[in-house]
Amino acid sequence: MPWKIQKLSGLFQPLKVIPKNANLKPDNLLSNSQKLMVENGIVRLSGNGMFQILPLGVRALDKLTKIVDKLMAQVNAQKILLPTMTDAQLWIKSGRWHTAGAELYKLKDRHNKDYLLSPTHEEAIAGLIASISPVSHHKLPIRLYQISSKFRDEKKSRFGMLRGREFLMKDLYTFDQSLSAAENTYAEVCQTYDKIFDVIGVPYVKVAADNGIMGGSLSHEYHFLANIGEDLLMFCDTCNYGANKETFKEETCPSCKGRKMTERNGIEVGHTFVLGSRYSEPLEATFKGIDGKTTPLQMGSYGLGMTRILAAAIETLSPYDEIRWPISLAPYTVCIITPKEGSKEESASQLAYKLYSELNCINSLCGDIIVDDRGSMTIGKRVLEARKSGYPFVIVIGRKSVFADPLFEIINVSKSEQLDLNLKEVLEYFREVSSEGSGTKQKEALSS
Template identity: 50%
Template structure:
């Protein structure tokens, strides 16, 4: 089987910190605290651990998934000229006074004071901070524009009632991009390009989503779109018109009829907001004096856009949409590991049959050679447990492919049992056929036509 010497080169489940903690469904105290399926499953399967209300420890399997999402976002941001920065978590309160937001969103802000009694905010978003950064260099040359700066950092919001686990917490991981342009026409070009980038990101994640006209709210500006996963637990209400394919948050459209075509047979559904885009204009750049030097040599106020993706929320929302009440289902693109191998139980006739075989190691190595599976294979080496027990746990954790070395490995030809959780197929395959089965390149799970039907164009 897997020797101690060679096993250290493999991903092994026995070395993963995954504290399983089954939450009793009939526990009254838990009914108050746990308010969504994804929250309960992530707690039960050791993906997250609650630290305090609205704050969670993200554990190794969750970190792997979030890192995959972060890598995807980084790749797509670079394609549109995004430059990664890290802005301070603490923002001087005076900047928020200048923009006018200190009072309008005061109740949601974590405010602190230093030893000199200077006020700071734990940033929920960074429009003021990045505008101040650009203003400190102003006026910049028009040749430097558009300037697209983004970061992926923890943000903070003093939620009055944190709920739904990672979907509405006090600390969350967000990708926020800030784009500066010479005029509104150029800013709109940037807006469309970044929205198309968001489309690609959500298509690659592979869950049907809807893009809707959104409210600018306290952020300001004159154009806004939201990205949603439809789910009953969603706190936003989305109006959709099947007649003209108009989609909007009811905050901007009302619930009686379509504002575009007047159709009264509109549909209202619940959505989880996972992304938001804003065309802000001069909302922050003018009061903070962020300017550029135009071609005629005059300082001119920059036009700004702000673009957010809730990465930790996307992770939880994806599980909310795909999972059953008892078992996690990952979008394959974000699964912590895509394949888990279950060797025979120690002392079983199957284990004895493989005593002098390196089947587990060779299978692992050959799977790792598949482009889409590189660094995505793990062995459940807890051979003190039966295959059946480990299989049930693997299903609950949601590994897309479960490969069991069961009774048929003693037959001639030897066959492996593969379970595909995406299709609910269970097949017995020879090793070569198994490799062919898991080798096809990943395709986007989003029905492109369905996507086009369920998105409001810019």
């Protein structure tokens, strides 16, 4: 067999039982996603607002990273990695050293020089471009992104990975020669963000937003709707126009002048900005135009909360007691449960591994299947655990596996569907699921 079989018995997944009735006071800091992720060994809390991301969490994160990398390539964005520490001088030049306030982690080195643990990298990237400025207009646009840890000294970190003090962000920065070119870039990147969220497959909304401390002229936010979301969003009942309530100062819809609005709570998972020359001017990130004149570049900044997307997806999709991942991010798509030791069907155990290798030949499932080989546990207990952990599909090698034409029990958790299928039918079922699981919209997005 060309694959190393991935077995649950060897998985580092420390389960944790949170006592019933714990932390259920109305002022609790615990979100359902945090409770589920900690209970099921996806992450652990290492301190206030700090998380250890465990193997299942990293697998989900890797899947999200793959989606993002693929779609960033479609807009010719290139991946880089900037240092976590940024020289205070850059932030002093932009003015944010003083205005960003208490949320900044400031530190000094042994020479008494000031740095910060970056919450975002507008200054750092503008500093990079300034170091090669003026850039020739032939080299524009420049589009660079990274996926890295960001830091924010939250007054009140809460709701687990939805608001941590250290978190993973994908941040893209763009540089154009005119504001209209920056706005074209903005439209192109926003379209790609739509595609990223289509592929993730969690329902989302895009709303007009405030530029806030970032500065600039144009801004949108992407949200997953959830009751614990900390942003209030307004939607027009007539034309569906949406905006963050912070920006919504009029009584009527700016798009259709309708008067009826609905308020919803959202978890912000992405934010896009046209920044103009807000950072390029003070930091002297410039280009040389056809006319030989040196001018500040027009910047855009585009964030995606990577760890927050994982938590927010679980928050949005899961019932109280079981994780539901979108199929696109599930750490493993399929969990195969072997027969109980000492049972009549134990003789059918090798069918689990035959099924494992056959399913691995389906492209979209390759490397995405785990075998729950803990035969000392009852099947019922393992099915329960598999559902809790959030595997979208569970296959049980149960009683009917000893038939002349063995039958496998397929559980499609999100559809509450249960089927008995023989090997050929199982393979057909998953070939179909994998083509609809990565939905038409998703496939178009990834192939275009």
